[in-house]
Amino acid sequence: MDRLAADLSCVVGNQGSRVVLVGHSWGGPIVRRAASGPAKEIVRGVVLVDPSDEGATVYFTKGNAVITAVQSAVMPVLARMGILRCVLNAVIRGVGLRKHLRGAVEESTTLAAVRATAAEDRQIRNGLKMLRCDPDVIDVPVTVISGTKKTRCGSSRQELVEAHRRSAGLYPRGRHGEAHN
Structure with missing residues (x-):
């Protein structure tokens, strides 16, 4: 995860302007890591769309x-x-x-x-464990969006939405929203 975040930081660092980073699924933790690391000087916001979340136990089963x-x-x-x-x-x-x-x-x-x-995919579990031990510090607005469409994985979906809500609450300028479709 750190290598992917470093790669992303390098790409956005070469843009020469401020950016809002958006990450979906496993891209969420990667974006978070980049926004708390070398790219933090140019990142002005973070949007996480249904991100993988270390607070959801489903990833560790x-x-x-x-x-x-x-x-x-x-x-x-x-x-x-x-x-x-x-x-x-x-x-x-x-x-x-x-x-x-x-x-x-x-x-x-x-x-x-x-x-x-x-x-x-084989690195997701270890990456999420790393985030549990070494959480991000992000001092820009962070919006976490959870998909809430009912699926066959209903209970794990609800657990993920709750994890998203908790994670958003950990950021000084964090907020959580739900996408209902």
Whole structure:
């Protein structure tokens, strides 16, 4: 996580202007780390959209570890066979975005991309543990947005929303909001 945050800090540091960092899912902790580190001089705000949160126990369960291991094993096979590309194309076709996301699907379904994602996914648990021991200090406005759409993972979704609310409350200028769709 620290390496990814350092990479992000380098990119935004070369912009030459002030920035608002936005992170989704695992990008949330990475953005937080960058905003509390070398990039803090140019960061003027942080927006976290349904971020992975060290306060949610769901990331530390055996079930989560099993899912991560299975995905890491299965996704490269699906990418190699071209099945992953077909599935993602069907998903974006269903929401009417195929024309706009074609390139992203092509790039994100290569074997190299899937392997990189699997390597990153294997680090999430350790990264979140690190945040529990060494929390961020961010002195800019931080907005945490939680998705609240009902899913099959109802109880873990509610736990994540509560973790988001607690995390937002830890920042001097933190606030929490819910996206209901």
